[in-house]
Amino acid sequence: MDLIRIKIDGRDVEVPAGTTVLEAAEQAGIHIPRLCHDPELSRFGACRLCVVEIEGMRNLPASCVTAVASGMVVWTESPPVTEARKTILELLMANHPQDCLTCEKMGDCRLADYCYRYGVKEIPYKGKTHAYGVEEDNPFIVRDADKCILCGKCVRACAEITGKDNLDFAYRGFDTKVATFGDSPLLESDCVFCGSCVAVCPTGALMEKQMQGRARRYELKRVKTTCPFCGTGCNFELCVKEGKIMGVTTKSGGAVNGRSLCIKGRFGWDFVYSEKRLDTPYIKKNGKMEPATWDEALNVIAGRLGEIKQKYGPGAFAALSSARCTNEENYLVQKLVRVVMGTNNVDHCART
Numbered sequence: 001m002d003l004i005r006i007k008i009d010g011r012d013v014e015v016p017a018g019t020t021v022l023e024a025a026e027q028a029g030i031h032i033p034r035l036c037h038d039p040e041l042s043r044f045g046a047c048r049l050c051v052v053e054i055e056g057m058r059n060l061p062a063s064c065v066t067a068v069a070s071g072m073v074v075w076t077e078s079p080p081v082t083e084a085r086k087t088i089l090e091l092l093m094a095n096h097p098q099d100c101l102t103c104e105k106m107g108d109c110r111l112a113d114y115c116y117r118y119g120v121k122e123i124p125y126k127g128k129t130h131a132y133g134v135e136e137d138n139p140f141i142v143r144d145a146d147k148c149i150l151c152g153k154c155v156r157a158c159a160e161i162t163g164k165d166n167l168d169f170a171y172r173g174f175d176t177k178v179a180t181f182g183d184s185p186l187l188e189s190d191c192v193f194c195g196s197c198v199a200v201c202p203t204g205a206l207m208e209k210q211m212q213g214r215a216r217r218y219e220l221k222r223v224k225t226t227c228p229f230c231g232t233g234c235n236f237e238l239c240v241k242e243g244k245i246m247g248v249t250t251k252s253g254g255a256v257n258g259r260s261l262c263i264k265g266r267f268g269w270d271f272v273y274s275e276k277r278l279d280t281p282y283i284k285k286n287g288k289m290e291p292a293t294w295d296e297a298l299n300v301i302a303g304r305l306g307e308i309k310q311k312y313g314p315g316a317f318a319a320l321s322s323a324r325c326t327n328e329e330n331y332l333v334q335k336l337v338r339v340v341m342g343t344n345n346v347d348h349c350a351r352t
């Protein structure tokens with residue numbers, strides 16, 4: 001593998017050919033601001049916030065789409081770079097609702113973070129702004145196109161992570177917006193509500209509906225866990241406030257699934273608080289389900305299984321296990337079937 005040696009902010013960095021300047025800086029522990037770049041998505045170069053100064057180059061190239069070249073000398077926070085970033089942010093904010101005080105994304109908004117970092121307070125550019133309004137007629141995703149900065153991460157996530165291609169840029173010039181085919185609401189589109197677009201959105205343009213009005217992002221404790229819905233074992237973070245689940249979020253680089261989840265994993269967690277959940281075993285007595293203790297229930301099960309085995313032989317028994325059980329539980333099912341019931345008639349719903 002060809003290694004390229006460059007200098008970033010005075011530090012020597014050696015990276016494989018083809019690495020971008022942004023990735024090389026990351027390797028050297030230098031964070032270059034970015035809004036449209038995402039390691040799990042294709043390179044796009046839309047927001048230009050990642051501009052850097054490269055000695056010998058006239059312009060400030062976007063580091064996320066500029067490959068390293070031998071002997072490059074890069075400055076990531078020189079005065080021309082910080083001035084350019086401030087201007088880029090001012091331009092983005094010029095067409096932004098600036099309702100940060102009541103925005104659900106406050107505390108977790110990349111745009112706000114970078115405005116703070118580069119001291120964007122006054123917006124010198126006054127002019128026409130959009131007033132698309134908020135789309136919230138579906139149970140899962142709130143879309144606020146007025147807060148969209150056209151970074152295209154949702155478009156790429158839908159195409160490259162979910163494989164749906166349900167979103168794209170529509171219209172032209174100032175009127176450009178991210179839209180579904182025919183600019184229809186998500187409910188009338190091909191959206192599968194996996195929420196990958198929400199997971200990558202750097203602003204409040206795409207938000208989880210279930211989390212609206214329930215907590216500031218900085219109040220949430222993130223608890224890493226494994227999805228209980230199927231055997232894939234996707235990872236995500238439960239967002240918890242005062243011991244209650246407020247929502248599910250995913251992070252780049254998560255084991256198994258990266259940031260992608262299906263609709264059940266991302267939005268189906270509310271079953272946890274369902275009043276219909278069983279809180280005790282039940283035994284059918286005289287055709288009616290009666291609450292019982294675990295000892296009573298286990299005694300009935302052991303007795304009935306023993307009767308079947310004695311009367312009809314081990315081959316009369318079979319067990320089908322579930323992908324919603326843990327590996328340990330599935331192991332115990334096959335152990336019970338083989339050792340206690342004496343048969344190999346055991347299968348698993350996810351095997352096919």
Ligand code: FES
Pocket residue numbers: 033034035036037044045046047048049050051062063064065
């Ligand atoms: Fe490089 Fe947006 S992060 S152009």
